Amino acid sequence: MAKAKAQSFSETLADLVVGTSVENTISSVGTIQSFGDGIARVAGLDDVQAGELIDLGENQLGLALNLDKGSVGMVALGRTTKLGAGSVVKRTGRILSIGVSDEVIGRTLDALGRPLDGKPAITPKKMMLLERIAPGVMTRKSVTVPLQTGIKAIDAMIPIGRGQRELIIGDRAIGKTAIALGTILNQADQDVICVYVSIGQKASSLAQTKQILEERGAMGYTVIVAATSAETAAQQFLAPYAGLAVAEYFLDQGKDVLIIYDDLTKHAQAYREISLLLRRPSGREAYPGDVFYLHSRLLERACRLNEKHGGGSITALPIIETQANDVSAYIPTNVISITDGQIYLETDLFNAGIKPAINVGLSVSRVGSSAQIKAMKQVAGTMKLDLAQYRDLQAFAQFSSDLDDKTKSQLDRGERVSSVLKQGWDTPLKVEEQIVVIFAAVKGYLDTIRLDAIQDWEAAFVDFMRTTQSNILRSIASEKKITDEVTEQLVEAVAGFNTMHPEFQLES
Amino acid sequence: MVVTVTTAIELSEKYQTQIKTAILKKHPKATLDFVVDQAIIGGIIVRFGSKELDASLRGKLNQISNQISTAL
Numbered sequence: 402m403a404k405a406k407a408q409s410f411s412e413t414l415a416d417l418v419v420g421t422s423v424e425n426t427i428s429s430v431g432t433i434q435s436f437g438d439g440i441a442r443v444a445g446l447d448d449v450q451a452g453e454l455i456d457l458g459e460n461q462l463g464l465a466l467n468l469d470k471g472s473v474g475m476v477a478l479g480r481t482t483k484l485g486a487g488s489v490v491k492r493t494g495r496i497l498s499i500g501v502s503d504e505v506i507g508r509t510l511d512a513l514g515r516p517l518d519g520k521p522a523i524t525p526k527k528m529m530l531l532e533r534i535a536p537g538v539m540t541r542k543s544v545t546v547p548l549q550t551g552i553k554a555i556d557a558m559i560p561i562g563r564g565q566r567e568l569i570i571g572d573r574a575i576g577k578t579a580i581a582l583g584t585i586l587n588q589a590d591q592d593v594i595c596v597y598v599s600i601g602q603k604a605s606s607l608a609q610t611k612q613i614l615e616e617r618g619a620m621g622y623t624v625i626v627a628a629t630s631a632e633t634a635a636q637q638f639l640a641p642y643a644g645l646a647v648a649e650y651f652l653d654q655g656k657d658v659l660i661i662y663d664d665l666t667k668h669a670q671a672y673r674e675i676s677l678l679l680r681r682p683s684g685r686e687a688y689p690g691d692v693f694y695l696h697s698r699l700l701e702r703a704c705r706l707n708e709k710h711g712g713g714s715i716t717a718l719p720i721i722e723t724q725a726n727d728v729s730a731y732i733p734t735n736v737i738s739i740t741d742g743q744i745y746l747e748t749d750l751f752n753a754g755i756k757p758a759i760n761v762g763l764s765v766s767r768v769g770s771s772a773q774i775k776a777m778k779q780v781a782g783t784m785k786l787d788l789a790q791y792r793d794l795q796a797f798a799q800f801s802s803d804l805d806d807k808t809k810s811q812l813d814r815g816e817r818v819s820s821v822l823k824q825g826w827d828t829p830l831k832v833e834e835q836i837v838v839i840f841a842a843v844k845g846y847l848d849t850i851r852l853d854a855i856q857d858w859e860a861a862f863v864d865f866m867r868t869t870q871s872n873i874l875r876s877i878a879s880e881k882k883i884t885d886e887v888t889e890q891l892v893e894a895v896a897g898f899n900t901m902h903p904e905f906q907l908e909s
Numbered sequence: 910m911v912v913t914v915t916t917a918i919e920l921s922e923k924y925q926t927q928i929k930t931a932i933l934k935k936h937p938k939a940t941l942d943f944v945v946d947q948a949i950i951g952g953i954i955v956r957f958g959s960k961e962l963d964a965s966l967r968g969k970l971n972q973i974s975n976q977i978s979t980a981l
């Protein structure tokens with residue numbers, strides 16, 4: 402029996418060998434002159450193209466970045482152990498690209514498209530270039546469709562549209578990734594494919610993120626592209642472009658994609674590392690001269706295309722980590738000037754218990770209300786003004802007994818509206834639910850509620866609306882505006898709810 | 910330009926002259942360098958500038974093993 406198996410095995414092997422075809426190859430080769438820190442100087446490779454993949458042997462690849470007169474500066478992608486001076490390397494003829502197919506959804510990949518989740522490799526349907534020219538002016542359409550993040554503060558006052566680039570900026574451990582993840586979780590029924598690019602993060606954080614997304618069923622529409630801090634600087638440098646290549650595969654099919662770069666500060670640092678090792682001249686803060694172009698070419702490819710080109714969109718949420726709230730540092734100012742607005746998270750607000758710690762005054766969305774449904778515009782229009790007035794008066798809050806009634810009522814209203822904007826990061830609200838809550842807040846139905854009971858009030862109210870008043874929610878969701886009839890029903894519902902729950906009321 | 914000819918065994922005078930004439934026809938200014946490297950198992954590798962013609966046995970065996978592993 403074993404002999405028969407061995408026989409058929411060697412027959413199969415013989416068939417396979419006979420089926421191969423070998424030929425004498427002419428390839429373009431080079432010899433490594435020096436190799437260290439992942440960078441190699443290669444002599445030869447006369448006709449290599451910029452950004453071309455180089456075969457280093459042992460299934461390892463390198464990237465030709467510096468084309469100098471006598472040599473080529475090459476970055477090794479991945480850990481290469483057998484390279485040294487004198488080693489021979491070959492051109493592959495392939496410009497840096499990643500193989501993508503529809504089965505990439507739910508997978509975790511590295512910057513070269515290789516799987517990190519232990520499942521089999523992706524069979525590529527299309528090779529997407531990592532470096533691509535951004536869509537031109539005539540192929541684009543203006544941003545009008547909202548991307549609902551599920552976070553009240555953002556969807557009401559700093560609305561994001563599909564095709565926009567909105568920066569999330571703040572210090573460490575302040576909730577930047579939490580906002581990004583909350584947005585992904587809210588896309589469950591929005592027909593948006595999400596790409597989460599993790600650059601230079603801890604592997605444990607990435608594992609936690611992946612687990613959260615799996616538990617909440619978000620991996621059914623999400624792709625993770627990761628280059629953790631243990632990966633080489635070259636991989637961390639390429640990861641955002643690889644994620645974008647995956648996003649563009651779906652964009653070309655006319656789909657809406659959300660891509661999150663977590664975070665671009667570490668990306669700039671990885672690029673600085675490579676540039677310094679390649680002996681490129683350094684500038685401010687030792688960053689190379691083209692660090693702006695590094696991010697601008699990445700973010701320009703996030704766009705909304707017109708019908709003729711598929712009608713798809715890529716919305717980008719880059720994350721930047723500041724040091725000590727300094728938004729005037731080099732990289733933050735660069736990325737702020739590229740994106741269409743920023744969500745500014747502040748440590749003081751976080752420590753004061755306001756989570757998400759969004760500074761509504763300094764945050765901006767340059768797309769603004771074009772990306773909001775009419776219903777949201779109807780309720781949130783005055784909210785920003787109320788909050789601005791509240792902030793101005795906040796200094797007098799400590800003298801609350803000595804103020805006139807009008808100021809006092811403005812302070813009370815502002816406090817309650819601010820309180821209503823607090824939200825757990827993993828409890829996204831549908832836009833119609835947000836609208837009814839904000840409606841109650843700005844129309845004064847919270848003025849009689851205890852300040853410390855507002856979170857409980859909101860939870861109970863949303864539950865009440867979902868179970869007994871779902872027709873109101875449905876109407877808002879389908880009409881996308883609050884009709885006069887629905888306004889009456891809503892007023893009745895909120896007043897009725899307040900009467901039903903005296904436990905939230907202020908002691909009179 | 911230096912043209913490096915690598916073979917697994919030492920070539921006889923006859924073969925060396927044959928190769929020299931063939932190469933000088935295409936690249937008259939070339940200087941030849943004959944190297945013996947047993948690692949290529951058999952056949953010949955000719956390197957002229959940054960182009961390499963790989964007609965070695967090692968190269969062919971590598972091609973076969975690559976093609977089989979992708980077929981599987």
